[in-house]
Amino acid sequence: MVKFERFILENGLRVLVHEDDTTPMAVLNILYDVGARDENPEQTGFAHLFEHLMFGGSINIPSYDEPLQRVGGENNAFTSNDMTNYYLTLPTSNLETAFWLESDRMLSLAFSEKSLEVQKNVVCEEFKQRYLNQPYGDVWLKLRPLVYQKHPYRWATIGKELSHIENAKIEDVKAFFKKHYNPQNAIMVVGGAVKLDQVKALAEKWFGPIPSGEKYVRNLPQEPVQNQEITEIVKADVPLNAIYKAFKMPGRMEAGYPAIDLISDILSQGKSSRLYQNLVQQNPVFSDIKAYNYGSLDTGMFVVEGRLSPEVKPEEADELIWKELESLKSEPVLPEELIKVKNKYESVKQFEEMSLLDKAMNLAYYELLGEANLVNTEINNYLKVSVADIQHYANALFSREKSTTLFYLAN
């Protein structure tokens, strides 16, 4: 159980407070409701590049990292297709420094040309390190545009291509800040050995004076229902053939999400899972295979990916994946199988509560989904899932005409 209190400043900033006196540390987490899905198709990768620029100095504070490190703190951030999340931890006694730093960069950045130039290079190197200079690194750059025709999920967080990052201008940076980085589009969580009244006072002092800005109204093109199978083959210098298979699925808060999430666990969580038992252990078709979903807020992706054993033909391996999916459609799962994945879900939740930072991030994330208390109650939606639900959603999900398959083959 993660306890919390919530208040909202006049400028629209939502603040959640989680008191946990078992730690001498405090966490300040700010989630901005902007991700790669909000980018202009001609300027992809921008939300992530912008995340880097948030560390390049703000209007009144030339360096973000240095003062934080001086008070014993650490920070980081990540960008996804849906959101951008910044977090820092520091000794509770120095909590005010966190408010000082975070409020100044919500007020305004320094918009330094030097910082933009350098971070463009850094992000281009990140692009190379993680997506281009790795075996299979570019698979999502290739697969996303096959799965999505209309929705901006068709590009990856890092962007479509290096040139989009290289071409970023300081005016674009300013406009992006104005549009997305203001109190109305943010959720702040403060956790640790803190008190509600103390957080209220600090929030009023440092964030209260920030103008509320304009509320960004999201209006994204929604993805049409797919009714034709898509298959593509790419060849690259990789040691093993691989298959990536994607199905569009309900968004994070839509009906069916918990059941489908549990389907991925039945297929691939742990060595007792179906894909491992049937396609790695008993019949060694794959050296590695897994199923997962992206947990996207809009229409998401259910993915099965596997690396093939030598001598196995890709099309045969593909049919064996289908066989596993078909069996979920035609046969009810065993009751023990469903209990098993629910137990695991429950246990993972407990282990997550060991970490203050995880708790703070989860509160912000669930608040974005609509209500922070989902962190405590969402489990009920999982426990309710029945054997019939699993079969129902497997049928809704897994059909040839709704599938997209990428064969990533060795040269």
Next chain:
Amino acid sequence: MLDRTIEPAFQQITDIHFIEAKKHLLSNQIPVFEVNAGEQDLVRIEFIFQNVAWEKSKPLLPSVCNSMLTEGTHSLSAAQIASKIDFYGAFFQTEYSFDQSSLTLFSLNKHVAHTLPIIKEMLTASIFPEKELNTFLRNQQQKLKVGLEKNSVLARRSFNRALFGDSLYGYPYELKDYDEVKRADLLAYYQEMYHPKNCTIIVSGKIQEETIAHLEQLFGSWSTEVTLKEFNINIQPDEQKWHDIEKPQALQSAIRLGISTVNRTHPDFMGLQVLNTVLGGYFGSRLMANIREDKGYTYGIGSANVTLQHAGFFFIASEVGADVCGATLTEIEKEIAILKTELIPNEELALVRNYLMGSLLGSLENAFSHADKFKNLYFYGLGYDYYDQYIQTIQNINAEELRALANKYWNFEDFYKVIVGKM
């Protein structure tokens, strides 16, 4: 009016509280250490064994033996082990490191009575079934094939080999080594390694009396005829300092530089930790400030001191644009030279002291992290006074002492230098 240019007052961290591990012995003398803390009704139980042997002709035995613990026992198949553990929402994890091999259980307290017996099976009755073994070896071989396509992996292999030669610490596994693993050898190694005289148990979380009673009941009468032998790592460093692997298609080059130093038991180690932080041990470090934040050559660069039971070393690692690899090496050399000739300014040193204290405090988040701190001490024969001294060092070491350490340990000509990609 709020003046946002003025930084709020802050406090130095002076007090860091460690939850000390409490020791008791099972009837057969297996030491059990308990770190009891936390609100969640769960527990982590680690069974740790010292690595006892290594041969170049069978280099994979220790690691394969460890991974295969989960793959079948006299009474349970791999699938049954996995199903049972998964059914109770528990996790287990095998971990092979340079000095130890371990099997760890993460379980909700309410299920320990069901999950712990499975661990006992794995530790006392593993049979390394042929079919599972073949599957495992084949998959590991495939994984290695993918790994060998990564410049950073090649750089790490080449670096460790240069530093430690063909020893447990340095040998880079080859694809063919997987063909040499035999079931009979695994069974023999298992007998030699996984027995009560070589076992340490560390329990952390919200520990219940019943859990400790279960440990005694399941493991207290575990016995062995094996005697522990002395094991020498037999390190053989390479004479050659420069190692490059040319990859004409590379967009980036992986760089790994470093040198043998000392481990945690040496009095200089704590000071070297502070010195390393200044150079490349945190986001604001000199290497990050220069090579990422000023030049934009890389997504990240860092350095670290690595401590092993029988060695210690220092390394710097990065992946940089292929066109700026040479420039990066020049900058690294320059930064090291500055630390050897100039004194670290007071303001920077003060920041690093505070950062390290905050980082130590923040690393003590929960019972598991307190147990991890204990392991850092126990396997080096150190007591909790080590951390008192470490805090003293962070707070008091001066710039002259740090410069002296840089001169004593960081002779750039003697560094091993590994580049994979384009020079």
